Amino acid sequence: MATSTVWVAIFLFALVLLAFAPIMTWVERKQSALMQDRIGANRASILGFKALGLIHPLADVIKMITKEDTVPTGAHRLLHFASPFIAVVPAIISFAVIPYGGTYEMWGAHVSLCVADLDYGVLYVFAIGSIATYGSMLAGWAGNNNFGMLGSIRVSAQMISYEVALGITVVGLFMIFGTLKLTEMGVMQQETFRLFGFLEHLGFVAHGTGWIDWVTIPMWGIVLQPLPFFMFLTALMAENKRAPFDTPEGESEIVAGYFIEYSGMKFGLYMMGEWIEVVVISALLTAMFLGGWTIPWLPEGPMIAALTPVLGENMANLAAMVLAVHVFLIKVVILIWFQMLIRWSMPRFRYDQVMNLGWKILLPLSLANIVITALGILIVQEVTR
């Protein structure tokens, strides 16, 4: 029973990792080209077959693996070797708590589309992410390079600053859902609330008035906590160190920043880590704010119940599962597109701007959000009682 659960989830895990990271290099090039009025990657070809430049990821990998892997003189050899792995592994294992779908009963098996449904779900991602800081920090130091050192110092300052805001922005969401489990959040976001229900509770409209029940809104995180969605996205993007938050790399000032002394596939691992993290960010935001695997106004339980007479119980569950995974991935892809849109629209922030945004805007706003959310919850409890 338990094994089938894990296998399905691990299959999706691998699919997302292996399929998304390479294709994203292509998507990123094409999207930046579109936005800058260029054609983009279209040179790599196998026997004249170019496939819209889709062969470029393959060419990249061959290039990176065959390049010389240099270790500078005076480098800390062990840390220089280990840093890329410390940077990329946390990004990969963050997927463990992401739910691609709910739980389904089919052919006597209980299938849950989440590898590890931990009690402290989201906190696990934060904890693992805080370990990833070492991968970037040690890279610049271990290479015995002054530009690398500057990059390291910037990385550590930036990541510590945004970790604070990162945790506090979503406390409001935890308060509303009353759980840290991403699977439970997904189930809760299937529910809807009546937009004008408060009129009935306050006594402006008689109980049981028809039109009030018609206008319903899904209880998505982004509906309940609109501002924290954007603050959380900002903090996550700053943690990921991509433009416009790429001061640690700052090509115009410190050449390549913390990974300046890396070549070949180790450099490739840093790039891969960044792209995987883009997917993690999208998946996390989807699960917490965009309803996860659910379709608005279409809860899974009734859907399976409606399909059962037509398809039979097993097939109905299977259909719901496949649909859930697709809905989840579509939302993830939209968020990836949105992140790339930001990356190619905004110039790099100055270093003090990055710090000010973290400490003087995101942190006070997220603290205020906690108080306001608490008040809101109290008022709703009072009114609906």
Next chain:
Amino acid sequence: MRTALFWIFSVMAVGSALGVVGSLRSPMNSALSLVVSMLALAGLYVLLEAQFVGLIQVMVYAGAIVVLFLFVIMLLNLRGSGAVGAESQPIMKAIGAIVAAGATFWLARTLASARAPWPDVDEGFGTTRAIGEALYTDYVLSVQVAGVLLLAGIVAAVVLAKKKID
């Protein structure tokens, strides 16, 4: 399985703790040993069903506080300069060794007498919900006091930093 994991984490924790004090020549190695020690401790917490404590250990200690240590080491650029200066003080070293040996002996004696099997806890022990309920019902005063203390610390830090800027 559990016992095997316990030994792995224990050896890691003790070994890297020795590494913290042992690597006199490089403060960076000391700090990194500290990280490994803390991660191993987090593993031990999880084995003891205190998952939330283990997670916070990783997040706060390994992921934030030691990062600050490294940050300072990098800013001061302490690169194997032997800045610790412990080599030149044999008396201090001797006193430290004696105290440490004594403490270890007493600790080992106490722990050996209190040898217990793996804890047998009920469902829901160590979860976020259980810890939250305990903190906000039985220990609410302690939480408030800790909060006030931290607030005082933050205010003090701001005042001190502001004096320097002004």
